[in-house]
Amino acid sequence: MTLDTNLTHVSDANEWQKMISENENVIICCGRMGPMCIPVYDLMEDIESEYSHVKFADMLFDIPEAHVIRNAPEARGFMGLPFTMYYKNGKVVEATSSIQNEDQVRSILDAQFGQK
Amino acid sequence: MDSNCYDAIVIGGGPAGLTAGIYLSRAKIKTLILNEGVAGGQLILTHEIANYPGVENISGYKLANIMKKQAKSFGAEIKTISVHPQIETEGNLKKVVVGEQVYTAYTVILTPGGSPRMLGAKGEKELKGLGVSYCATCDGEFFTDKEIIVVGGGNSALEEAVSLSKYASKITLIHQFDHFQAFPAYVDEARSNPKINFIMETLVEEFAGDGKLEKVLLHNLKNGSKEWFNAEGAFVFIGYAPNTTFVEKLVTLNDRQEIVVNTDMETSVDGIFAAGDCIVKKYRQVTTAVGDATVAALAAAAKTWELKKH
Ligand SMILES: Cc1cc2nc3c(=O)[nH]c(=O)nc-3n(C[C@H](O)[C@H](O)[C@H](O)COP(=O)(O)OP(=O)(O)OC[C@H]3O[C@@H](n4cnc5c(N)ncnc54)[C@H](O)[C@@H]3O)c2cc1C
Numbered sequence: 001m002t003l004d005t006n007l008t009h010v011s012d013a014n015e016w017q018k019m020i021s022e023n024e025n026v027i028i029c030c031g032r033m034g035p036m037c038i039p040v041y042d043l044m045e046d047i048e049s050e051y052s053h054v055k056f057a058d059m060l061f062d063i064p065e066a067h068v069i070r071n072a073p074e075a076r077g078f079m080g081l082p083f084t085m086y087y088k089n090g091k092v093v094e095a096t097s098s099i100q101n102e103d104q105v106r107s108i109l110d111a112q113f114g115q116k
Numbered sequence: 117m118d119s120n121c122y123d124a125i126v127i128g129g130g131p132a133g134l135t136a137g138i139y140l141s142r143a144k145i146k147t148l149i150l151n152e153g154v155a156g157g158q159l160i161l162t163h164e165i166a167n168y169p170g171v172e173n174i175s176g177y178k179l180a181n182i183m184k185k186q187a188k189s190f191g192a193e194i195k196t197i198s199v200h201p202q203i204e205t206e207g208n209l210k211k212v213v214v215g216e217q218v219y220t221a222y223t224v225i226l227t228p229g230g231s232p233r234m235l236g237a238k239g240e241k242e243l244k245g246l247g248v249s250y251c252a253t254c255d256g257e258f259f260t261d262k263e264i265i266v267v268g269g270g271n272s273a274l275e276e277a278v279s280l281s282k283y284a285s286k287i288t289l290i291h292q293f294d295h296f297q298a299f300p301a302y303v304d305e306a307r308s309n310p311k312i313n314f315i316m317e318t319l320v321e322e323f324a325g326d327g328k329l330e331k332v333l334l335h336n337l338k339n340g341s342k343e344w345f346n347a348e349g350a351f352v353f354i355g356y357a358p359n360t361t362f363v364e365k366l367v368t369l370n371d372r373q374e375i376v377v378n379t380d381m382e383t384s385v386d387g388i389f390a391a392g393d394c395i396v397k398k399y400r401q402v403t404t405a406v407g408d409a410t411v412a413a414l415a416a417a418a419k420t421w422e423l424k425k426h
Contacts, residue, residue, distance in 0.1 A: 033177060035161035036254045042154045046196060077328040079258040079349065080245030098245025098255075102198055 001060050004033055005041040007048070008057040013065040020087045023055040025113040027105075030059040030069040031082025036099040040082050043102045051109055053116050086112050120219045122148045122193075123420050125212050127201055128227035128359075129194055130157020131180070131402045132392025132409035136225045137187035137194070139413035145420055147192040148219060150201055150212065155194055156180025157229045158356075158393070159402060161251070168402055179402075200362040203388070208423050210387060222423040223416040226363060226375060226383070226390040227409060230356035230400070235267065239323035240352075247329025248350050252276040255351075256283045264349035265290055265332060267320050273353040274302040280351060281311040288313045288347070290320055292337065323350060358394045370396050381412035387423070389416045 002009035010016045010028060020026050029044060031037030041058055048056045059066050061081060069075060072092060075083050080098030086108055087093065093112045096104070126136045129151030140147040154160055162176030171179065188194065202213040203224060212219045232250050234240060240248055249255040256279065264284045266277040269291035275298075277289050289306065294316050296303050306312050315334065321342065322333035331344045360373050368376045368384035374397075375390040377383055383390050391408035393400045 032254070033175075034251070034254045035176075036251050038160055038177065039154050077246055079247055079255060079328070080249050081254045096245065098249070 001063055003031075003041065003058050003060050005058055006045050007041060008055070010057050010059040011063070011065075013068050016059065016065070016068050019055060019057060020090045024089055025054040026057065026087040027054060027084065027109065028057045028059055028069065028087070029082050029084045030066055031061050034081060036080065037082040040084060040100055040105070043105060047102065047106065047109075051113070051116060054109060054113050088112060120217065122146045122219060122221040123424065124148075124223045124225065124416055125150065125210070125219055125221040126192075126225045126227060127203075127212070128152075128157065128229055128392070128394070129155035129184070130227060130229045130392060130405065131159050131183060132229065132405040132412075133157070133225070133227035134180070134183040134187045135406040135409035136227060136391060136413040136416070137192035138183070138190060139410060140225075140417060140420075141187065141190035141192040143413075143417045145417055148221070149187065149192055149194045150197050150214060150219075151194060152197055152200075152228075155184050155196075159183075162402075165402065203363065203366055205385065205387070208426060222387065222420045224388045225381075225409070225412050225416050226360075226367070226388065226394060227392045227405075227412075228359035228362070228394050229405075230358045230393045232352075233354045233357050235320060235352055235354060237320055237322055239325075243323045243325060243329045246327065247325060247348060248323055248352065250352055252280050252351055256280050259284045259349040261285045262348040263346065264288075264351065265320070265345070265347045266351045266353065267291075268353040268355070269293060269296040269298065270353070270355055271298045271302055272355075274298045274306045276351060276353055277306050277312055278302075278309055281309050284311065284349065286313070287311055288315055288345070290315045290318050290334065292319055293317065320350070356393065356400070360394055372396075377408075379411075380415040381408055382415065387419060 074092040074095040078097035084096045123145040126133045126149045129149050137149045159176040159180040197214050204211045209220045210224045260283045263286040266289045317337045319335040321335045375395045377395050381389045389412040391412040392405040
């Protein structure tokens with residue numbers, strides 16, 4: 001099961017592992033098709049082309065294998081969807097909970113992965 | 117014709133803006149919809165719409181997508197913008213400036229809707245997603261067996277408090293007045309729910325906790341006292357504010373920042389119309405938004421044809 005977005009979908013733990021190990025910079029937004037999540041997918045779709053050095057993806061929060069994000073230590077205490085994770089060389093470098101606006105996402109992308 | 121010249125420009129792509137787009141473009145009026153954020157507006161915040169005539173049950177997201185498709189199918193262009201547009205009048209034309217881009221049109225319809233009000237309390241921004249939430253359907257399950265507060269006293273606060281009682285072990289509803297602004301049926305349902313308690317005439321002044329919400333500072337308005345109250349979650353439902361700051365110097369607003377319109381949805385500026393949740397009105401629903409937008413679009417179409425003749 002995947003989300004109804006135009007982002008690359010991560011549909012299980014293997015794909016997640018492959019994505020974060022094969023790409024230096026990765027952002028994955030893990031959520032549902034809900035009001036706090038849709039604006040984040042939407043802005044990710046809008047800015048994806050400007051960050052060719054970052055892999056953009058999403059993952060459905062309710063699939064069992066999304067535990068790789070749901071139970072990540074960096075997401076401990078998160079109580080708002082979506083969980084947005086930023087990975088560099090396979091390691092979480094930043095994580096946010098709940099809705100974020102374009103400026104907030106851009107500032108993390110720029111700070112963690114640099115501008116192209 | 118210059119690609120930035122339109123007959124009509126709609127500002128805001130919620131139900132009102134998309135309806136205006138449908139009517140205008142069907143009337144062969146070259147229409148541009150400029151929208152901040154996701155087209156669909158508050159409709160996409162609505163899990164399920166059960167009171168939109170002709171559709172028994174539909175998610176707000178799906179209904180918004182159908183409206184968007186309809187507007188596009190008749191020829192309306194939809195552009196996402198990330199800065200507030202500035203509107204100026206130049207002779208017969210309206211100039212809409214968005215960053216570096218300048219668009220012109222004979223008429224403009226304002227449909228920027230509203231946004232959820234934040235409390236503006238200390239610690240609120242920092243603890244968003246870490247215990248402070250604005251969406252019960254999104255985040256309710258994170259609060260299973262937890263003690264939470266709900267802030268507000270209108271229909272949404274009471275309705276959402278009842279829906280959160282599926283998850284939370286105890287809910288304390290905190291409201292600044294001594295009475296609710298909700299329909300009696302919602303008040304009765306909340307009052308008869310054994311998990312829901314009420315603290316009236318009290319403000320939430322601060323959210324605090326180490327990496328997650330642990331407590332809130334309550335200010336009792338009756339006796340002026342302040343005390344900390346333990347809560348692992350806080351849901352804020354204190355209503356919506358119209359998104360009208362970008363036109364506050366352009367058109368007449370009332371003291372609640374709502375746009376004043378006449379029965380044809382004309383604002384105080386000739387050629388500028390408004391519709392939906394941003395205008396002065398009592399009931400804010402999808403049906404009322406699409407209703408006003410229909411009137412605004414038909415009136416704007418007539419005005420556009422008149423100005424095009426000159
Ligand atoms: C949780 C919730 C549940 C609801 N449930 C129901 C229900 O069951 N039934 C019902 O009938 N109604 C319901 N409503 C109310 C309904 O959603 C609104 O009345 C309706 O969406 C108003 O439409 P609108 O187009 O006027 O404004 P909005 O839906 O607010 O859309 C305005 C759009 O304009 C954009 N915008 C804002 N400022 C600017 C700007 N400066 N420039 C460009 N774009 C801008 C916004 O981003 C947004 O996309 C609900 C609302 C909420 C929040």
